[in-house]
Amino acid sequence: MRFPIEVFGAVRDAFPAGKPVWILISATDWVSGGLDSEATIARSKALKSRGCAAVHVTTDGISPAQTITLEPGYQVQYAQE
Numbered sequence: 001m002r003f004p005i006e007v008f009g010a011v012r013d014a015f016p017a018g019k020p021v022w023i024l025i026s027a028t029d030w031v032s033g034g035l036d037s038e039a040t041i042a043r044s045k046a047l048k049s050r051g052c053a054a055v056h057v058t059t060d061g062i063s064p065a066q067t068i069t070l071e072p073g074y075q076v077q078y079a080q081e
Contacts (some may be wrong), residue, residue: 001043012051013045020053021067027078029058030066 004025012059025043029035044055059075061068068074 001039001046001047002056004043005046008047008052009050021051022054022056023047023052024056026057026062027059027081028061030059030068031062034063037078038076041081 004023008021008023015021025040027037027040028033040057044052044057047055057078059078
């Protein structure tokens with residue numbers, strides 16, 4: 001969680017105070033033991049406390065070990081959380 005928080009802080013500090021800064025993060029990497037909703041929510045709250053205007057959450061998988069069952073609504077759980 002440290003890396004995106006530090007990058008956000010550096011961008012926020014360099015960007016004009018009156019302008020919003022937001023971030024794109026992944027809710028999951030679809031790998032057992034990897035990124036999950038709980039970690040994503042914690043990261044989002046930490047970013048909000050540092051002035052993040054919005055968090056754009058995706059569920060793009062990037063690991064060759066990922067397992068994604070594609071079916072209607074498979075991403076809805078992440079939007080709800």
